[in-house]
Amino acid sequence: MAYDQHQRFVQFVPGGNGVIYGIQADGLLLRYEHAGWLTGTPTWANGAGAQIGNGFQQFRTVFAAADGQIFGVTASGDLRWYKHLGGGAWHVNSGSTIRTGLQVYPRIFGGWNGVFYAVDTNGKLRWFKYLAGDGTNSWHTNSGNIISNNSWKPFYELWADPNGVIYGIHTGSNLLSWWRYTSGDGTNGTWVNGGDAYTIGSGWSDDTQKTWLSNGSGTHYVVWLDGSTTPGFDDKLMWFRLLNSETISGHWTGLWVNGGAPRQVGSGFTTEKTAALQGYATDTSPRPTYPQGFAVSSSFTTVEATIERLAVPGQTSGTVVWGPQSVAGTLQYVPGDYRSGGCDWATTFSLTIPATWKSGAYVCRLRGLLNGTPHLRYEIPFAVKPPAPTAKLAVLLPTNTYNAYNTWGGHNNYTSVGQGGVQRVCTSYRPNNAVWTDDRAILSHTYYTDLLLLRWMVQNNIEFDLYQDGDLNADGTWLGQYKGLVLGSHSEYWSQLMKDRVNTYLSNGGRVVNTGGNTLFARISWNAGGDAVVFRAANGSQTDNWYANLGQPTRDVLGADWDDSEFLTWGAYETLLPAHPFLAGTGLTSGAAFGAVSYNISGSGWETDRCPTPPKSGTEIIAVGNNSGGPNGGHMYKWTRSGGGWVFSTGSISFNGTLAVDTVASKILLNVMTAAAA
Incomplete structure (x- = not known):
């Protein structure tokens, strides 16, 4: 068999009048003819499909x-x-x-x-x-x-x-x-x-x-x-x-x-868009001098692999740092429990992370080769964390959120069919279709929008070390060695240990720069091996594991909570405190707007956080999003806590998409980062 029964097809293409072309993961083109296409009767002129071509897995999309x-x-x-x-x-x-x-x-x-x-x-x-x-x-x-x-x-x-x-x-x-x-x-x-x-x-x-x-x-x-x-x-x-x-x-x-x-x-129409070429890293955040492996499944007999820097302080992004190397392509099959237990694929190739690689974002790019010519592409982003803290700022990638929204394999934390009454266990050892590094003309609240933040930091010479959620859960000692902790666009899922460590960090004078929204909202845990995230309460309920429903509202740590009344609305920010130091050099006046344009529609939007009424003591609300035509969107604020630590938040998932297109939003965050690193 040249395909996995869990992921037989990469695409179905309508051919009109009941004709459906199915592209198998091995490139075979099958033609199905549904005789009952006008009535919905399950009658087929050729139920098993007729093979009419091959090599069609090479295309990124097919239409007819x-x-x-x-x-x-x-x-x-x-x-x-x-x-x-x-x-x-x-x-x-x-x-x-x-x-x-x-x-x-x-x-x-x-x-x-x-x-x-x-x-x-x-x-x-x-x-x-x-x-x-x-x-x-x-x-x-x-x-x-x-x-x-x-x-x-x-x-x-x-x-x-x-x-x-x-x-x-x-x-x-x-x-x-x-x-x-x-x-x-x-x-x-x-x-x-x-x-x-x-x-x-x-x-x-x-x-x-x-x-x-x-x-x-x-x-x-x-x-x-x-x-x-x-x-x-x-x-x-x-x-x-x-x-x-x-x-x-x-x-x-x-x-x-x-x-x-x-x-x-x-029946029998299993599909996964990436089934012809896909893979995952064996470590989401290795250190220099440590091993890094890549498990790849492919119907191409030869795969070309390269590793590039994406956003590394002091180094040019997009530079190839390893490869290209050709490796044998092998179709690897998923076990029955792959959604929770992992794909358990063999490591296709590996390397030792060189000691010269600085902490930052990297990507392994795969290309399927046909007759020596590169065709289909796939990418596996990963972080390199430092051997020891070197910068004043640490960035924490919200990989738990990436995992929660990963629909590869068909089921995730949000699937509304199946897995009733049980927790959702989602492995890290599987491909992830919620992470990508190129502009796909689609809204992003996961890796791509965080990459926009990292690229902006590199372009503005802001030094940082890069970590991912599991690093904070596994070891909290590194956090106290940084002046500030920077959170990404949608850092929603936190273990109790992660939450408590950040709360202690702030109590001891630390600074948190929250560039996103719907932050620190739901409690998760890890399985015993630390390679899968456990979502939801034991009874399968999402709401029972929301920190607000556990008596631990987000505002007690970060000063604001998610406001679900403005879900999927967008707007520019309206300036409330033009004299605030974080607005220095922007030229903003009271009521002035900024952040009207973002990669994700506008600066305040999608999911937003708001301070309580009245705000906590020490809160300065700098600006508010004009979502739904009024000041109903995210609160951009600074909250200075009693121990001297402080939180700055944009209050919006969409903010990081403004950084490349809005000079005012960029200047505000630059002021914040400078203060956080001081």
């Missing part, structure tokens, strides 16, 4: 038209064209390159009638139309035009139906959104509802499902997560149909067959 045309986008941005003529026959021009330069677009989807869409790094939606249909280079003259100035970043999943219909799922929501672009000519023209989405369904989320696609005439296919207490295969193919897919007229006006309830039409 309803006439047999198939398009594959390579990691280098080339668009390859194929046309399946039936049986084992292909058009003579199949495999030809019909466009280049698509690497600048992080997200590409569509395919119907030769039309596809791309979301650029600014979140704008662009339109393309391939005209030739025969593998030659003929395109609509408006190809590449922006057709929507709305930001599409908040929608973490987007897929298309014919005739301008687009569907999407919003971050933090289980609602299905619908748009229809009616111009059809690549102009920034006519959209139903002025280009704003209509909500047409609920229950659509990666908390419940693995992948989504539509197949014409409003037919949708979804792979469902297993609902067992101990999850098994996530392999059920479910069917929906929206009868008025092109004529939606308002919110909740979708006419769904079967009342919107799914019908199971198949």
Whole structure:
């Protein structure tokens, strides 16, 4: 067998009229034909699928038209064209390159009638139309035009139906959104509802499902997560149909067959986007002179590996510090308990971290090789912690949060099906799809937005040592040797020991710079081996493990608490204390706005923290977010504690996304960092 039954496919591609192409992890292209595609009956013209091609695991994404045309986008941005003529026959021009330069677009989807869409790094939606249909280079003259100035970043999943219909799922929501672009000519023209989405369904989320696609005439296919207490295969193919897919007229006006309830039409459709090339580090934060291993699973027979610096004080980011080296690619299988017990993959290659490597963020980049040419890419970020404290500031990466939101393998702390009444044990020894180092035109509250902070610190010559959550839990002695501790964008999950150590640190005069929101909110623990995080209370409840419900509100340590009333709202900050020393050099006056633009929409947003009413003694509220059109967002504040220690907080998950684009926000944090290191 050339694939793992838990992760057989990397992508499903709709081909119209019940045709579904399945790309196996080993690159084989299978063609399925669902005879019951209009009615939801589980009848298939070729139930096992027909093998019609190979090598398709090389593409970062594949889409198709309803006439047999198939398009594959390579990691280098080339668009390859194929046309399946039936049986084992292909058009003579199949495999030809019909466009280049698509690497600048992080997200590409569509395919119907030769039309596809791309979301650029600014979140704008662009339109393309391939005209030739025969593998030659003929395109609509408006190809590449922006057709929507709305930001599409908040929608973490987007897929298309014919005739301008687009569907999407919003971050933090289980609602299905619908748009229809009616111009059809690549102009920034006519959209139903002025280009704003209509909500047409609920229950659509990666908390419940693995992948989504539509197949014409409003037919949708979804792979469902297993609902067992101990999850098994996530392999059920479910069917929906929206009868008025092109004529939606308002919110909740979708006419769904079967009342919107799914019908199971198949099984055996397990999928993981990275199953052809993926891996994890055997240590998330090794020290110099210590070993570091990488466990890699790949259907490529040869994998090229390099390690780069990403954000290391005093050194240039993006510099290769190890490799490239070619290693043998081997498909490694996951055991039944891999979600909690770990993948238990063999170490593919390892190295001793050189003594010259400074503490900071690094990444191992993997590339699958076909005939010596690099294709698919995968990255494994990791931290290098110092052999002993060297800087005045320590940065703590919130790796517990990364783990909580990692949907690789189908289930995490937030999965809403399965694992009922039990704790969620999530291993660190698995690939992590919540961490990435490139701009993916999607909102980030995990590693990427923390990397924006680290890059900013390096660019501003702010020295720091880098740690991750487990380091604070395992050993608290290093913390007291730093002037200040810097927290990331979403440091939500803390063990009791971590929390108590930071509280003692502040009581003894330490400084905490909290650059995020929803911080120190829920209690976790580690398993006996220290390689998996245990989420939730023993009865499976999330709320029973919230520190506020345990009689230990966050405000008693950091001065503020998460405000759930402004979840998924955004706004600029309004200045309240223009004379505050942290605002020196900004030119801000009372009521002046800053932080209106962020990688994550705006500076105050997504999840925000607010000080209690009245604030704790020693609290100075410097600014407040104007979320929902009023001063309802995050509190940017300084709280000086009785022992002389102090906390500065931005009160917002979205703040770090302002640093590269807002000089005022950058100056404020620079003032804070300078004071924290003094």
